[in-house]
Amino acid sequence: MPEPVISISGLRMSYGEVEAVRGIDLEVMPGEIFAFLGPNGAGKTTTVEILEGYRKRSGGEVTVLGEDPQRAGRAWRERIGIVLQSGRLDPYLTVRESLGLYAGYYRAPRPIDEVIGLVGLEEKAETRASKLSGGQQRRLDVGMALIGDPELLFLDEPTTGFDPSARRQAWDVIAGLRDLGKTVFLTTHYMDEAQRLADRVTIIAGGEIVARGTPEDLGEREAQATTIRYRSGGREVALQTATPVRTLHELTGEALARGEELEGLEVTRPTLEDVYLELTEPPADGPISGDIGPKSAHRPEVSE
């Protein structure tokens, strides 16, 4: 068994009367992309700042790369890379200069050109940070965190406020970190981000962990039903089933027998988003399952 890169037990953090983190436990293993997911104010940033050594905790045990971040020194900082939630870069330095500045801080930095390639900024190497788009700036930010060739990277909400294309670019860069063998601790409040990038997801709400597992597990766990949608005779039909293979077989069998094409046939599993909302939000008035939106004229329920 490899040693965990991050190990937290019973972590607590209070600001005066307010308990932001109420006794959480988690472990992050080498080489994995670990998503720490939760709504704003759930305690994500507090936790990640404790792991990064920025904040002193109120209680519990924390080990990051074998050391307590509260007491760790320069040698430990050589081994981690940090991308802050809302950092701006020096507007007057170019991409290459920003990386050069940070490269000088480390004993054994990665070659600058290699990092420029890793974050896909070859075309912008001589461009000042102030002239980069938001997505490019964030990629440079990730590059600056990578320049020391760290074992562990912290990415705090790396795509918050991005347009879809910038998010996709940032995701490609983060997914590429896996190939470098880096361990990544990613905080996010976007479910799709966790689903797309993470090996394991832990969901925090109100300072407590409410769920953990692989993105698939989490989807599975709460999977009340798979939804099958199609149009038949001009009506939209949505079926919920726990045994999608069987239901689909029956459905398509009947349709074939009738010689009918099931228009717009679509099988969807509940997204992690649905699971996430269920876990982190107070229960809604009505049941969420079965609702296919205001367009639906017909809502059959198939129960097994």
Add this chain to the structure above:
Amino acid sequence: MSALTLVGHQLRYDQKAFWRNPAAVFFTVMFPVVVFLILAVVFDGSTVNVDGGIEATTYYVPAIMALSVISATMQTLAMTLVIAREDGRLKRGRGTPLPAWVFIAGRIGNSIVVTVLMLALLAAIGGVLYSVPFPWERLPEMLVTLAIGAACFCCLGIALTAAIPSQDAAAAIVNALLLPLYFLSGIFIPEDELPGGVIDFANHFPVRPFFEAFFQSYVPGTGPAIAWHELLVVGIWGVAGLLLAIRFFRWTPRSG
């Protein structure tokens, strides 16, 4: 990398960023030169009634030099550090192996480089256009005076960041403190034109004693080459600034 090499590395990038920053270059380089030229053109030929009477241009060279020192140290540090802090750049830097003192030393080094360049530039303008002699014979004393003043205003600039809540407030707060002191200390208006009591008041703040000490080291015959009494006042302010900076300087953004 040795600590000194690391300071040099940081300083090199701070210099690049400084010279590309139009606000920093305007306030610290252009502004003193323009102010000197305006004052020199307006008052050329007149005499300032201090120490038996000296040429106005001879008065204004060390006066605007003193302003340049303060601008390159206190003003530049306070403004650029607040901007970097609120951008999250200071916090980010603290997450790297770079020791905090190296970062600060780099910034102070940047201020010193700019200070020396400004003094050379103003000495050259004063010497070439208005034949104001450079005090080569008192160079060591002038450099000691300069070093004490620069150290003091660096500490005050770093301490002042703690009182500046946001990037937008930086220029306003720094100028609100310094501009009145420049006027009250005889830097823009020669002291013989100021009403009695103004200089006595200004002597309690660091700008006037530094200007006085620097003036005496720069213009022979106006006082001792090193004005220890004035430098003591400057030093007390510097130590106060240092203590406040150590106690209240922060690396994390205050807003947002």
